[in-house]
Amino acid sequence: MDIEKELLCQRRTLKIRFRWSAGPYLGRFLLELKEEGRLWVVRCPGCGRFLLPPRIVCAQCYTRTPEFPEHWVRLSGKGTLVDWERVHYPQMDPETGTVRPEPYLHGTFRLEEGLLFVHYLGPEDVQESDLRVGLPVEMVMKPLEEREGKMTDIHYFRIVEGRR
Amino acid sequence: MKTREPLQVLGRLYVPYANWVGETTSQFLCELRDKRRLRGTGCSECGKVFMPPRSVCPTCLASLETWVDLPTTGLLMTYTSVHYSFGREYQPMDPPYLLGIIRLDGADTGLCHFLGETSFEELRVGMKVEAVFKENREGNILDIAYFRPIKAAS
Numbered sequence: 001m002d003i004e005k006e007l008l009c010q011r012r013t014l015k016i017r018f019r020w021s022a023g024p025y026l027g028r029f030l031l032e033l034k035e036e037g038r039l040w041v042v043r044c045p046g047c048g049r050f051l052l053p054p055r056i057v058c059a060q061c062y063t064r065t066p067e068f069p070e071h072w073v074r075l076s077g078k079g080t081l082v083d084w085e086r087v088h089y090p091q092m093d094p095e096t097g098t099v100r101p102e103p104y105l106h107g108t109f110r111l112e113e114g115l116l117f118v119h120y121l122g123p124e125d126v127q128e129s130d131l132r133v134g135l136p137v138e139m140v141m142k143p144l145e146e147r148e149g150k151m152t153d154i155h156y157f158r159i160v161e162g163r164r
Numbered sequence: 165m166k167t168r169e170p171l172q173v174l175g176r177l178y179v180p181y182a183n184w185v186g187e188t189t190s191q192f193l194c195e196l197r198d199k200r201r202l203r204g205t206g207c208s209e210c211g212k213v214f215m216p217p218r219s220v221c222p223t224c225l226a227s228l229e230t231w232v233d234l235p236t237t238g239l240l241m242t243y244t245s246v247h248y249s250f251g252r253e254y255q256p257m258d259p260p261y262l263l264g265i266i267r268l269d270g271a272d273t274g275l276c277h278f279l280g281e282t283s284f285e286e287l288r289v290g291m292k293v294e295a296v297f298k299e300n301r302e303g304n305i306l307d308i309a310y311f312r313p314i315k316a317a318s
Contacts, residue, residue, distance in 0.1 A: 008190040008303045014179040015253045019172050027170035034171070068170075097178030149171050 013097055022149075025054045028068045034149040037141040039075040041115065042066075052115050077139035079111040081159070084121050084131060109137050109157055122156030136160040188219040191231075196308070197301040204271050206230040215271035216305075236295040237314065238268035238275075245284045256306065266293055266311050280310030287313070 022030055025042070032040050042054035046063030050073065057064055065071060084107040090099045105128070107121035121131075122140065137157045147153040185193065188205065195201045205217035205228035212221065213232050221228055243264035252258065262284060265274035279287065280296065293311040301307035 005187070006190060006194050007187065008185050008193050010183045010185060010304065012181060012183075014177075014181065016177040016179070018175045018177075020175065021169045022171045022173050024170065027172075030173065031171040094177050094179075095175075097180045149173055 024067055025056055028072075029053050030149040030153075032074075033151075033153050034147040035144075037144075037147075037153075039077060039111075039117075039139070040068075041073050041075060041113070042068075043071045043073055045071055050113060050115055052117070073113070075115075076112050078160075079109045079117070079137055079157075081121075081131065081133055081135045081137050082108040082110050082116065083133060084108070084128075086128065107137070107157055119151075119154055120156040122158050126158070130159070186219070188217050188228075190303075192217045193303045193305070193307070196305075197303040200236075200297050200301075202234045202236055202268060202295065204232045204234050204268070206232045212272045213270060214273050215268050215275050216273075232270065234268045234270050236268075236297075238266045238271070238293060238311075240279075240287065240289060240291050240293050240311075240313075241265045241267050241274050242289060243279060243284075243287050262287070264293070264311060277305075277308060278310035279312070281312040 021027065029040055032038055039052070040054065041050040041052045042065045043050055044058040044061065044063050044065055046058055046061040049058060049060060051058060051065065054068075054072065055065065084105050086103045087106050088103045090102050092098070093100050104124075105121035105126060107119065109117045109119070111117050119139075121137075136159070138160050140155045140158050141147070142153055142155045192203060195203050202215065203217065204213045204215040205219070206213045207221040207224055207226055207228055208230060209221065209224035209226045212223070213234070214221075214228065215234055217228070217231075219228055220226070241264075243262060245260055245262055246255075247260045249255070249259050256278075262279035262282070263276065264279045264287070265276050267274045277295075279293070292314040294314050295311055296309045298307050298309045
């Protein structure tokens with residue numbers, strides 16, 4: 001091939017919209033997260049375990065769980081920091097087609113009710129040198145008008161100020 | 165179990181992609197963009213002329229390295245009117261629009277494109293059509309705006 005010939009590239013963005021019914025369990029979980037700004041779990045009537053996200057059947061003892069609100073528990077959204085990681089890998093946000101700015105922090109949290117939960121650790125200017133395992137954390141929601149009924153309605157978890 | 169649907173999740177996916185069109189199509193589209201010229205490729209084995217150009221003859225499997233200049237006129241082989249809307253993201257324009265397969269004079273294969281300055285009722289299989297080029301061309305098959313019937317000189 002002649003090296004001076006021009007090779008053309010066509011760029012497009014495929015935009016796909018869809019909707020799905022989240023069902024009585026996940027749908028309730030996401031609706032409460034969106035409207036109330038709180039996490040809910042269902043407590044297994046068989047073994048007493050908290051199921052997060054709420055499920056129809058307990059994965060360990062196979063007991064059927066009741067529908068909302070019986071046996072459902074609202075979590076406080078508070079806990080402690082278990083560990084965190086700094087993410088450098090540039091990832092595309094599939095909802096916008098743009099690359100998420102990196103690095104950002106990702107944390108694992110032990111909620112007051114005993115559950116482990118994974119989410120972003122914020123805010124953006126959080127200093128890693130200030131972080132310690134065991135520090136108290138709390139869930140920060142996005143403003144109500146920005147919530148969509150998704151896990152990203154939780155903005156991030158942050159260290160509770162004044163208790164370092 | 166009582167069925168309730170507390171929430172419908174509205175999802176969206178944006179998938180940006182880049183498609184390198186290859187050597188043959190690049191050359192074809194550059195000619196179209198820079199010189200308003202339609203060039204096909206010819207097979208030295210069976211003599212067929214392909215429009216849009218291909219790099220390999222599907223019958224002889226020969227490499228098609230000969231470029232053939234074609235006029236911007238041709239015959240309408242078949243046509244349709246598109247009314248079904250399956251989303252602006254997947255269609256080049258909002259329906260209704262006319263699509264035709266045009267065999268350029270001197271070519272052996274058909275090129276699919278829009279038909280303009282006409283109506284469905286006016287179209288006939290075998291009628292002469294000509295390409296209308298856009299003013300601002302970007303190296304895309306849509307640099308041809310559409311094909312229109314050649315009106316008989318009055």
